Amino acid sequence: MNKITMKNLGLSQRFITESILYTGLYIGRVISQYKDLYKIATENGELAAEISGKFRFTVKTLSDYPAVGDFVMLDRNENTSGNAIIHHVLTRKSAFIRKAAGTSNNEQIVAANIDIVFICMSLNDDFNIRRLERYLGVAWNSRAIPVIVLTKADLCDNISERLYEVDKIAIGVDVLVTSSMSADGFLPIKKYFERGKTIACIGSSGIGKSTLINRLIGEETLATQAIRKDDKGRHTTTRRELIVLPSGGIIIDTPGMRELGIESIDLVKTFADIDDLAAKCKFHDCTHTKEPNCAVQKAIHAGLLAEERFVSYVKLQKEAQYEGLNSKQIETEKLTTMFAEVGGMKNARKLIKAKHKKW
Numbered sequence: 001m002n003k004i005t006m007k008n009l010g011l012s013q014r015f016i017t018e019s020i021l022y023t024g025l026y027i028g029r030v031i032s033q034y035k036d037l038y039k040i041a042t043e044n045g046e047l048a049a050e051i052s053g054k055f056r057f058t059v060k061t062l063s064d065y066p067a068v069g070d071f072v073m074l075d076r077n078e079n080t081s082g083n084a085i086i087h088h089v090l091t092r093k094s095a096f097i098r099k100a101a102g103t104s105n106n107e108q109i110v111a112a113n114i115d116i117v118f119i120c121m122s123l124n125d126d127f128n129i130r131r132l133e134r135y136l137g138v139a140w141n142s143r144a145i146p147v148i149v150l151t152k153a154d155l156c157d158n159i160s161e162r163l164y165e166v167d168k169i170a171i172g173v174d175v176l177v178t179s180s181m182s183a184d185g186f187l188p189i190k191k192y193f194e195r196g197k198t199i200a201c202i203g204s205s206g207i208g209k210s211t212l213i214n215r216l217i218g219e220e221t222l223a224t225q226a227i228r229k230d231d232k233g234r235h236t237t238t239r240r241e242l243i244v245l246p247s248g249g250i251i252i253d254t255p256g257m258r259e260l261g262i263e264s265i266d267l268v269k270t271f272a273d274i275d276d277l278a279a280k281c282k283f284h285d286c287t288h289t290k291e292p293n294c295a296v297q298k299a300i301h302a303g304l305l306a307e308e309r310f311v312s313y314v315k316l317q318k319e320a321q322y323e324g325l326n327s328k329q330i331e332t333e334k335l336t337t338m339f340a341e342v343g344g345m346k347n348a349r350k351l352i353k354a355k356h357k358k359w
């Protein structure tokens, strides 16, 4: 492998100029993060770092913290004892941002200082044109160039139809069809990689981002895993990671995300027809599954509403509901939903207790 120089790591004149403001500090690039600990690449190799107390004190929003892809100023560039200290984050030239619903200051930086963002979507189950549309919108805002990467072509028998759909929303954007099942299925992405240029891969879990990157690298660097049929949405890649390719070029692999931060307004706009129907249901809290006089179910039975459309509505609603919650909160939400039928978690606990007593 090539020696990793700061230039290979994407350091351009713009960052060098800014870094000169900080005399006595050294420049590095964040390649991964685990809780409060950052892995930083420097001219002299990798080191572990944490932010300074002063930095922590000045942080106002989540997005002020260093993110993968950031150039940071450190107190050292050698692996001496203890962690290096991050004092500053250099001004980002681009950032792919994910917003937690309802909160304006809860922006999460998915990847910083990227040149291209690969919006990845599989051609089979995960394919969803509306979601692609939203990812595209966020990508344009990131100041990186979006490229749509469709994966798992081998599992799709109507590629041309899907491409036709994508073309309608992807104006001025390259659209690539890939598969990791054939030896050359990754080739369409290859030409986008250049020395010093950073590409981030984003998209849902299990659609083959890491597998595709592995094909490109030509070795199994990143863990990949099949999605278990009974356990959808299980994440294989657990953190963002910046990798310098042997041939030059930089890629940031990210864990699959549920969504970008769907604001409820999106749901309202996209599913106005279903909301209109729902307003006519007998029960105002109708779940449109088994309640009597459900206008939504009636419309589906009458062939006025496509079943799949209703399914994606429910799915999006769930995503919106979970958006912005941490994993513990998501679990609680899931349990609450699960136990809604028996009258909520409290009752569920009682029921479980009662059962144990019987035994």
Ligand SMILES: Nc1nc2c(ncn2[C@@H]2O[C@H](COP(=O)(O)OP(=O)(O)OP(=O)(O)O)[C@@H](O)[C@H]2O)c(=O)[nH]1
Pocket: 151, 152, 153, 154, 155, 178, 179, 180, 181, 203, 204, 205, 206, 207, 208, 209, 210, 211, 212, 223, 224, 225, 226, 227, 234, 235, 236, 237, 238, 254, 255, 256, 257
């Ligand atoms: N048939 C088929 N399967 C694929 C393809 N690419 C990946 N897979 C399979 O899809 C599963 C998930 O692949 P990953 O690369 O782990 O998916 P990921 O997008 O990185 O998922 P996260 O890390 O959870 O975000 C694995 O079992 C892969 O073998 C493909 O082109 N065709």
Ligand SMILES: [Mg+2]
Pocket: 209, 210, 211, 223, 224, 236, 237, 253, 254, 255, 256
């Ligand atoms: Mg992965």
Ligand SMILES: [Zn+2]
Pocket: 278, 281, 282, 286, 287, 288, 289, 291, 293, 294, 295, 296, 297
């Ligand atoms: Zn209903």
